Amino acid sequence: MATALPVTSAQPRRAGAAGILLLLAIAYGLVPLVGTSYLFEAILTPFLALALAGLGLNLLTGYAGLLSLGSAAFMAVGAYAAFNLSLRLPGLPLPATILLAGLIAASAGVIAGLPALRLRGFYLAVSTLAVQFFVAWALNRIGWLSNDSPSGIIDAPRLVIAGLSFDDARGRYLFSLTIVALLTVLAWRLVRSPTGRNLVAIRDHETAARIVGVKVARTKLLAFALSSFIVGIAGVLWAFAYLRTVEPAGFNLDRSFQILFIVIIGGLGTLRGAFLGAGFMVVLPLLLSRLGTALLGDGFDTGTLEMVQRIVLGTLIVAVLIREPAGLAALLDRAFRRLSPRS
Amino acid sequence: MVAGDEDILAVEGLSLSFGGAVAFAEIDLSVAAGEIHAIIGPNGAGKSSLINAITGLYAPQAGRLRIGDARFARVPARRLAELGVARTFQNLALFKSLSVVENVLSGLANVQRAGLTAQLLGLSAARREATEHRARAESVIDFLQLGMFRGRAAGSLPYGLQKRVELARALVANPRLLLLDEPMAGMSAAEKAEMSGFVLAAREMLGTAIVLIEHDIGVVMRLSDRITVLDHGRRIATGTPHEIQANPAVIAAYLGAEDDPENEAKAA
Structure with missing residues (x-):
């Protein structure tokens, strides 16, 4: 009995690793060859940025059980930090800028996480909401942060690493893909480490975690730091690679909710959930728009689209939560299990 | 009942109340290294509250605790593991x-x-x-x-x-001290026997001192080196299983609680 188990548990892992390698091969090898700039600009780049933000939030909310409504604020901190670093330290290479921006977002996360030492659940969510509003206020009020641009909107710097330009649509996609792949590996290492186990322990039973010697306060702040680091870099991608501008409006409360929905729909406490949820969020409006135009012709304008989108999305969130509280990740797992023959 | 230096746990005059409700008062308890020490008493006698106070989840209003060489008025729960103390919970607390x-x-x-x-x-x-x-x-x-x-x-x-x-x-x-809060609650007789075996073997192998809260008097008599009896938040007796069985105060306390399953005590 004891010898049979490692075999069965190793097989899916090997299959999972093979699947990931295949996905990476397609993403790096095939997609850049056949993709159009519409695919890169309107679908893949925002998908990658949102997936990364979802990944970061999932570490905090899915794994550590700390609810945050301030994701967009950390994205904004990352984006504005990267903008200011590249503006004020022109000699700094882009990877260093992004790393530093992530670290600045992480520091903001630690400060925002301090209330988590006292609050939990709904009350913690409200305190992260305060962070969301504070960051938006600061970005609008402190002109220095946006280089005194009257509208608060600033152009993103060019994406150049060691003389290689990533400024065209395909380049920005590959740039985002590489950062997302690296940070996903990091997150994957984290959730399988003892620290990752401590995050889940705090979520599942905080008192028991404290009794066995998990440093609860430190681990919570660490969760905020790591999560905000990743979310901050997602903000850099959102501004630098997708929008090509940096403006506070891109990081409002709606964005925070969008990222939370990505995590919930995709699956709390799973890494692939962020990707599934982000894919769903990006593809759904496009599908609805195509469908609407096909059914209603020109009567289907952007106003109607937006309304329909909200209704459908809301309904789907409720449906997913009722049918499968563990999200698309669990749904997919079940489908795979049904497809693959088991001995 | 003077606490000896070889004791791993010494509780002196510990009192805890919630608002006006007394959970336990002036409790003395000493647990020697490698000892299995049971705490018994009717429901509401303060057994779980005592364990929660020993492990720092509740803050007692009076009294002192010593774990190993470290003395506390209130044990910091986050330092328990470092002090060599582990526990289980009455209601499961797994991840x-x-x-x-x-x-x-x-x-x-x-x-x-x-x-x-x-x-x-x-x-x-x-x-x-x-x-x-x-x-x-x-x-x-x-x-x-x-x-x-x-x-x-x-x-x-x-x-x-x-x-x-x-x-x-x-x-x-x-751990050098292990606190088990009703580890066999809700188990069948076979499961209890198995669990009892594990508790004894753990003490044998690791030399762990064990504080055991348990309602099944048969199990308590078989496992324990010493037993402390609580009733209405007071310690009414401490002694070997043999002494406890013959103690008039204990018999009175258990006879007093007629609809309590611990009535088996007088039969045991």
Whole structure:
């Protein structure tokens, strides 16, 4: 009995690793060859940025059980930090800028996480909401942060690493893909480490975690730091690679909710959930728009689209939560299990 | 009942009340190294509250505690593991979504030394520690015969097995003091016998002192070196199982609670 188990548990892992390698091969090898700039600009780049933000939030909310409504604020901190670093330290290479921006977002996360030492659940969510509003206020009020641009909107710097330009649509996609792949590996290492186990322990039973010697306060702040680091870099991608501008409006409360929905729909406490949820969020409006135009012709304008989108999305969130509280990740797992023959 | 220096736990004059309700008052308790010390008493006698105060979850209003050489008015719960104290809970307190192995591994949280960077980069210090901890966890899992469930989510296991996983998580750190709050509640006779065997074997192998709250008087008489009896928050007796059986105050307390299952005490 004891010898049979490692075999069965190793097989899916090997299959999972093979699947990931295949996905990476397609993403790096095939997609850049056949993709159009519409695919890169309107679908893949925002998908990658949102997936990364979802990944970061999932570490905090899915794994550590700390609810945050301030994701967009950390994205904004990352984006504005990267903008200011590249503006004020022109000699700094882009990877260093992004790393530093992530670290600045992480520091903001630690400060925002301090209330988590006292609050939990709904009350913690409200305190992260305060962070969301504070960051938006600061970005609008402190002109220095946006280089005194009257509208608060600033152009993103060019994406150049060691003389290689990533400024065209395909380049920005590959740039985002590489950062997302690296940070996903990091997150994957984290959730399988003892620290990752401590995050889940705090979520599942905080008192028991404290009794066995998990440093609860430190681990919570660490969760905020790591999560905000990743979310901050997602903000850099959102501004630098997708929008090509940096403006506070891109990081409002709606964005925070969008990222939370990505995590919930995709699956709390799973890494692939962020990707599934982000894919769903990006593809759904496009599908609805195509469908609407096909059914209603020109009567289907952007106003109607937006309304329909909200209704459908809301309904789907409720449906997913009722049918499968563990999200698309669990749904997919079940489908795979049904497809693959088991001995 | 003067607390000796060889005692691993000494409780002196400990009192706790919630608002006006007294949970327990002026409790003295000493547990020697390697001793199995049962705390019994009718429901509401203050047994669980006492354990929660010893493990720092409740703040007693008066009295002192000594764990090893460290003295406290209130034990800091986050330092328990470092003090060599482990416990289980009356109502399960497992990490439900973690596997059995991961739950047991989490019992070693206090001795995790490799930093986050070492863990993320897979440096040799982190890998060596992970291998060593896994070996420790596996040996406890084997000892408690949980091998065939090691990959299952703890929350998906039946109640009796969850109790056993919780014991495994407490034992893996080789505590010198282990507090078990009703480890056999709701178990069948066969499961109780099995669990009793594990408790005795744990003491044999690790030399752990064990404080045991248990309602089944038969189990208590078989396992305990000494027994402390609480009634309405007061300690009414401490002694060997033999002495306790013959103690008039204890008999009176148990006869007083007629609809209580502990009536078996007078029969035992």
